[in-house]
Structures are given as structure tokens and as C-alpha cells.
Amino acid sequence: MATTTFPSRDDFAALLNESLGGENEAFEGKVVKGTVTGIENDLAVIDVGLKSEGRVPLREFAAPGQKADLKVGDEVEVYVDRVENSAGEAMLSRDRARREAAWDKLEKEFEAGNRVEGVIFGRVKGGFTVDLGGAVAFLPGSQVDIRPVRDVQPLMDLPQPFQILKMDRRRGNIVVSRRAILEETRAEQRSGLIQSLAEGQVIEGVVKNITDYGAFVDLGGIDGLLHVTDVSYKRVNHPSEVLNIGDTVKVQIIRINKDTQRISLGMKQLESDPWEGAAAKYPIDGTFRGRVTNITEYGAFVELEPGIEGLVHVSEMSWTKKNVHPGKIVSTSQEVDVKVLEVDQEKRRISLGLKQAQSNPWEAFAAAHPVGSVVEGEVKNATEFGLFVGLEGDVDGMVHMSDIAWGVSGEEALALHHKGETVTAQVLDVDVEKERISLGIKQLENGGGASAGAGGAPSVGGVKKGEVVTVVVRAVQDAGLDVQVGDDGVSGFLKRGDLGRDRDEQRPERFQVGQKFDAMVTGFDRSKKPNFSIKAMQIAEEKQAVAQYGSSDSGASLGDILGAALKEAQAGKTSKKK
Structure with missing residues (x-):
């Protein structure tokens, strides 16, 4: 009787693997065609010719933002991940199938330098995710548009072209750019539009962006720069004072650089130039009223009319306030009277004087207090050479230390008076040009104890x-x-x-x-x-x-007056000799 030999457990496993090995090698890791045999809830049941069917989520058959259009009997391509899982079902993936097919196509398009179509469907750190027909690519935030985009929502779930910048199939990385497509299209539009423009041409545009130095104006596919100095003849500190994003403006083309494709625009060029005839309108020594528009360390700018400003240098601001910041003398928007000192129409400069439009306190003092008159004032400061005394008209006079007291000088004389003390002094000299007043205190004393002569003089x-x-x-x-x-x-x-x-x-x-x-x-x-x-x-x-x-x-000159006095004095001497 023949003996029946049964295979061991290990032998049985080996035979099973051998019988299934051919099937595994033929299907696993490959994209195959299958038929939809049923739809259960959110899953599609697909038969790919294996021992068992597989189930794939319906969402894998839908485009981003859309529902799946799938029914029983449809033939679809899926990726076989495993022939059989622990539940005895085939593990299938529609996304993987689409991804593999997409990678094959994208590699060819990348090598050829062609554009590809995709859909922005998600936001990630540093940018966005794009579906390129099954393959997921990364869109950096800087590559979304030519200029920064605050709201990307209108661009999402919308099929549009992209340029592949980099791809690595082994790592599964794809980087795309929407900006490259826009720049290429824009360059084509710019080139054609620039050829149709000419310097001096007047055109309408829309303000697209505003910066500290100017505004960018869309001329219908190409932007031009409207510099802040060309917005208006009047002072414009920031373009936003005059312009708003979205405004339609009429501009003149000042310059076109066809090599760099840059266009310079101007608005003030469409206005009449206020500087024409400015020299005749604002003659030297003429006094006019203006408004302070800007204050700097070296002076203040005063607007005489829109578009015409003059500078009041710090040295021309006050007769008495020296080395003081202009902001302590005038304030922005203040209306002041100024005198025209100089006009340079070619350079568009007018020099103005604020103090010249006011009475000279030194002249007023000289007229009211001639040499020999007595004045009273407060000691403002003591220096190594004398005392400064505050006088009416906000001017100061100086008492030299030798004129403080008889027989006393130096620190001993300075110690006789202190800051804040009110003193009485005699005017010894007034120099209007040098703005100096010399005073003497001892001159009011009786000569240091001398006896009085005729007329009460010591x-x-x-x-x-x-x-x-x-x-x-x-x-x-x-x-x-x-x-x-x-x-x-x-x-x-x-x-x-x-x-x-x-x-x-x-x-x-x-x-x-x-x-x-x-x-x-x-x-x-x-x-x-x-x-x-x-x-x-x-x-x-x-x-x-x-x-x-x-x-x-x-009408008599000082020479005539002194000459007459000299002649009479000479005649008197001659008669005495006789």
C-alpha cells in the first residue's frame, strides 16, 4: 500500500507564494484598468481581474472643489498597491494612478519647458498646494503674482497655467510658479504697448500702488512711475495726500526707456507753470504773506502761492533770537509776512526774510535812545569781559567791565552786580549794523568822589x-x-x-x-x-x-556838515590871531 506524504507547513507556504507570485508581480506597483462594479456609500467597488475586488474613496475620482461623476460600469485606471490585504481585498488607489500618470506627463513638459495646467487647492506654510492633474506641487507665496497678493481666495479652485521651476520624482517634489507666466505675458504686452507710446503723449491710467516716492499707474497692461515730485507744482510730502489706489488719472509721458521698459509719468506737466514770470511777480524787497509748509534745522519753507515756495534761512528769521531752532519761531501752517531777498527763476528758488518784514529793534532803540541817554534793564548774563543787560525791544546791551565802576575792573567789577538785578546805565554807543549796544554804569556816578564843577559836572x-x-x-x-x-x-x-x-x-x-x-x-x-x-x-x-x-x-551829507563846522572853527582861530 502506497504511503501518502503531506507537505509541511513551510512547504505549503512556499507553494502558496509560488502560485501567487506571478500574480503579484503582474499587478503590484502598477497602474491597471478596472471596472466599477458598485458604489457603496462614499466608496467605489472596482474589479481589476484579481481574486477579489478593491474599494476606492469616491473623492479620489473628483477634481478639487467638485463632486465625483462616477457610475457602475465605468472603466477607470487605478494603482495596485497590494493584491490582497488582511481582509482579502485588493488595495487600490485612484490618486496614486493619477499621480503616476501625471508625473510621466509632467516630466515631458518640464523637459520641453512647456506650461502646465493646475488648480490651487490648499494653503501651506510659505505658500500653496497645486493639483497638476494628480501630482501635488508647491507654489511659493512669492511666485503667486508679480506683486504681493493679500487675498488668494479668488485664485483657488480655478484651472490656470503654471511654469514648473523644479521637480524631483524620487523625493516627490515639484515647485511651480504662476508669476513666471504673468511676467512672460506682461513682457509681451509691455513690448507691444511701449511701441505704441511716445514721450509727451497724454494718457489716462489707473493708480495701482502708492509708495513713499511716488505712485505706479497702470496704462493698460504696463505700469509707469509717477514720482512724487511730478504729482503737483505745490509741495506734496506723500503721494497719498493727492492720490488713492483705484483713481483714474490723466498723465503725461515724460520719458520712455525701451531697454529697461521703464516709463516716467507726470501730472504737474499738464498744469500751468507758476514759476513763469515769478521774478516780476515777486520783486526783491517786496513784502508778501505766505504759509509755512515745512520746517527744517536750517530754516522754514513758506508757500507764497500753490507751486511757489521760498526758503527763510534760520539767519533771516529773527533779529534777536540767535541760534534757535526755526520750529521755536514759527509753526507749520502758520501765516507769516516775509520779504523777498533774492529770486532765481531758472533754479526755481526764492530766498525770503522773516525778520526783514518786521521793524529792526536795533534801529528803533537807536532812534529812541541816542548816545548819552539813560536806560534801565535786567542783568541777563555775566561774562569774563562784562555784563549783558536786557533792554526794551528784546535787545541786549553790554556794559564792559571797565565801565561798571570807577577804579574797579575785572572780576571785582563783575562781582558788583548779579544776574536778575535791575541796573541803570548810560548809552555809550549804538552800532545798528553789528547789532551792538555799549552801556556804561559808572558814567552815571559822580566821578568816583570828584567835586562838582560849574553846571553840576564833576x-x-x-x-x-x-x-x-x-x-x-x-x-x-x-x-x-x-x-x-x-x-x-x-x-x-x-x-x-x-x-x-x-x-x-x-x-x-x-x-x-x-x-x-x-x-x-x-x-x-x-x-x-x-x-x-x-x-x-x-x-x-x-x-x-x-x-x-x-x-x-x-539832504546834506555828513561831509558837508562837518566841512561847514570845520570852516567856521578855522575862521574863529584866524580872527583870534588877528
């Missing part, structure tokens, strides 16, 4: 304050002259600054020992020695001549 050794005497030079020093009245009269000192009104005359070296000349007694120091001054004598003689022989206001 007197020492036979000479009195205000008297003109003949002195003899005893010694020449750097600080001035040591002089004596006559041959045996009282001695005193004549300071360098009192040797004459002009600086050239204030040189001690031009005098010699033994030389005689006339000088005025201006006062006495605490040791009762007289102080002399040629400068004071010259000022007094000039005032006397003006009073006696007429004023320059009546």
Missing part, C-alpha cells in the same frame, strides 16, 4: 567831566596812553578803545611822547584821576555839527 584839578582839554603824551603803552593836561596839569589815562572811532585810529603806536592833542574828559576813577577820550570828543563834535548846520535827513 571836576578834579581844574578839569571837569565833559570838557575838551589839550593833553600831552607822557608814555605810550599797549593798553593806551598816559597823558597830562597841559605842561603841569592833572594826569590821567586814555584807553586804546578811546583813541578814535575807527579801529585804525585805535593804535597807541601812532602817538609819540610829547605829542599834544585834544581829548574829552569822560569821568574820573576812584583815585580821582580823569579818564580821557578822543572818541567821545569826535562823537560830541559830530552831534554838535549836525545840530548847528543841519541834518543828513534834509
Whole structure:
């Protein structure tokens, strides 16, 4: 009797694998055709000729944003992942089938440099996902459009062309660009449109974007730049003051660069130029009212009319406020009166003066307080050479330390008064051009204890304050002259600054020992020695001549007045000799 031998468990498994191996090799990992045999809930039952059917979600047969159009009997392509799973069913995938077919097609299109069609269907970090007929690609945010797009929703679920930038099938990576398609199309449109445009042409456009330096205007497929300086003749700090996105504007083409395809536009060129005839309209020394439009460290801009602005330099803003920021003198939008100082019509510049449109406080002070008059003011500051005293009209006068008190000078004299103290002083000199007022406090004292002479003037050794005497030079020093009245009269000192009104005359070296000349007694120091001054004598003689022989206001020059006085003085000397 023959013996029956049954295969072992291992042998049985080997035989089973052998019997199924051919089927696995023929189907697994490949795209095959199958027939829809049924639709159960959200699944499609598909027969691909295996021992068992497979089930595929219906959504895999639908395009993004749409429903699946599938019915029993339809023939479809699916990817066989496994011939049989643990449940005995074939594992099929429509997405994988579409992906494999899409990759084959996309690789050919990428090699040829062709565009591909896709649909944006999702948002991921840094960009968006695009369905390219089954293969999923990445669309970076920077490649969505030529300019940043705030809302991508209108572009989603919409079939549109893309350009493949990079693809790696092994890693499953595809990077696409929508911007490249737009730039290519735009370049074609720009090239054709630029050929139809000409410099000087007036055209309408739509404001598409606004920046700090200007606005981009769409001219119908190509953008031109409207620079902020070409928006209007009047000052425009930011384009948004005049323009809004979406505005339709009429512009003139200023320049076209066909190499770079850049177009420069202008709006103000369509307006009349306010600078034409500006020199005649705003003559020098003319006073006009304007509005402050901008304030800088070096001055303030004042608009005389829309499109015409002038600069008030910081040095021309105030007679008395020096080294002060313009913003502390005027404010933006303030209306002010200004005087035209200079006009350059070619460079479109007008220099204006704010202080010139106001009365000069130095002239007003000189008219109200002639030399010799007495004023009162508050000590504003003390320096190493004297005191500054605040006077009416917001001007300051200076009391030199040598004019503070008789017989006292330097720090000792400065210590006699303090900041904030009200003092009374005599006006010694007013220089309107240099804006200087010289004051003296000691001149109001009684010569440091000298006795009063005729008329109440202090007197020492036979000479009195205000008297003109003949002195003899005893010694020449750097600080001035040591002089004596006559041959045996009282001695005193004549300071360098009192040797004459002009600086050239204030040189001690031009005098010699033994030389005689006339000088005025201006006062006495605490040791009762007289102080002399040629400068004071010259000022007094000039005032006397003006009073006696007429004023320059009546038409006579100062030379005529002094000449007449000199002739009479000479005639008087001649008659005395006779």
C-alpha cells in the first residue's frame, strides 16, 4: 500500500507564494484598468481581474472643489498597491494612478519647458498646494503674482497655467510658479504697448500702488512711475495726500526707456507753470504773506502761492533770537509776512526774510535812545569781559567791565552786580549794523568822589567831566596812553578803545611822547584821576555839527556838515590871531 506524504507547513507556504507570485508581480506597483462594479456609500467597488475586488474613496475620482461623476460600469485606471490585504481585498488607489500618470506627463513638459495646467487647492506654510492633474506641487507665496497678493481666495479652485521651476520624482517634489507666466505675458504686452507710446503723449491710467516716492499707474497692461515730485507744482510730502489706489488719472509721458521698459509719468506737466514770470511777480524787497509748509534745522519753507515756495534761512528769521531752532519761531501752517531777498527763476528758488518784514529793534532803540541817554534793564548774563543787560525791544546791551565802576575792573567789577538785578546805565554807543549796544554804569556816578564843577559836572584839578582839554603824551603803552593836561596839569589815562572811532585810529603806536592833542574828559576813577577820550570828543563834535548846520535827513551829507563846522572853527582861530 502506497504511503501518502503531506507537505509541511513551510512547504505549503512556499507553494502558496509560488502560485501567487506571478500574480503579484503582474499587478503590484502598477497602474491597471478596472471596472466599477458598485458604489457603496462614499466608496467605489472596482474589479481589476484579481481574486477579489478593491474599494476606492469616491473623492479620489473628483477634481478639487467638485463632486465625483462616477457610475457602475465605468472603466477607470487605478494603482495596485497590494493584491490582497488582511481582509482579502485588493488595495487600490485612484490618486496614486493619477499621480503616476501625471508625473510621466509632467516630466515631458518640464523637459520641453512647456506650461502646465493646475488648480490651487490648499494653503501651506510659505505658500500653496497645486493639483497638476494628480501630482501635488508647491507654489511659493512669492511666485503667486508679480506683486504681493493679500487675498488668494479668488485664485483657488480655478484651472490656470503654471511654469514648473523644479521637480524631483524620487523625493516627490515639484515647485511651480504662476508669476513666471504673468511676467512672460506682461513682457509681451509691455513690448507691444511701449511701441505704441511716445514721450509727451497724454494718457489716462489707473493708480495701482502708492509708495513713499511716488505712485505706479497702470496704462493698460504696463505700469509707469509717477514720482512724487511730478504729482503737483505745490509741495506734496506723500503721494497719498493727492492720490488713492483705484483713481483714474490723466498723465503725461515724460520719458520712455525701451531697454529697461521703464516709463516716467507726470501730472504737474499738464498744469500751468507758476514759476513763469515769478521774478516780476515777486520783486526783491517786496513784502508778501505766505504759509509755512515745512520746517527744517536750517530754516522754514513758506508757500507764497500753490507751486511757489521760498526758503527763510534760520539767519533771516529773527533779529534777536540767535541760534534757535526755526520750529521755536514759527509753526507749520502758520501765516507769516516775509520779504523777498533774492529770486532765481531758472533754479526755481526764492530766498525770503522773516525778520526783514518786521521793524529792526536795533534801529528803533537807536532812534529812541541816542548816545548819552539813560536806560534801565535786567542783568541777563555775566561774562569774563562784562555784563549783558536786557533792554526794551528784546535787545541786549553790554556794559564792559571797565565801565561798571570807577577804579574797579575785572572780576571785582563783575562781582558788583548779579544776574536778575535791575541796573541803570548810560548809552555809550549804538552800532545798528553789528547789532551792538555799549552801556556804561559808572558814567552815571559822580566821578568816583570828584567835586562838582560849574553846571553840576564833576571836576578834579581844574578839569571837569565833559570838557575838551589839550593833553600831552607822557608814555605810550599797549593798553593806551598816559597823558597830562597841559605842561603841569592833572594826569590821567586814555584807553586804546578811546583813541578814535575807527579801529585804525585805535593804535597807541601812532602817538609819540610829547605829542599834544585834544581829548574829552569822560569821568574820573576812584583815585580821582580823569579818564580821557578822543572818541567821545569826535562823537560830541559830530552831534554838535549836525545840530548847528543841519541834518543828513534834509539832504546834506555828513561831509558837508562837518566841512561847514570845520570852516567856521578855522575862521574863529584866524580872527583870534588877528
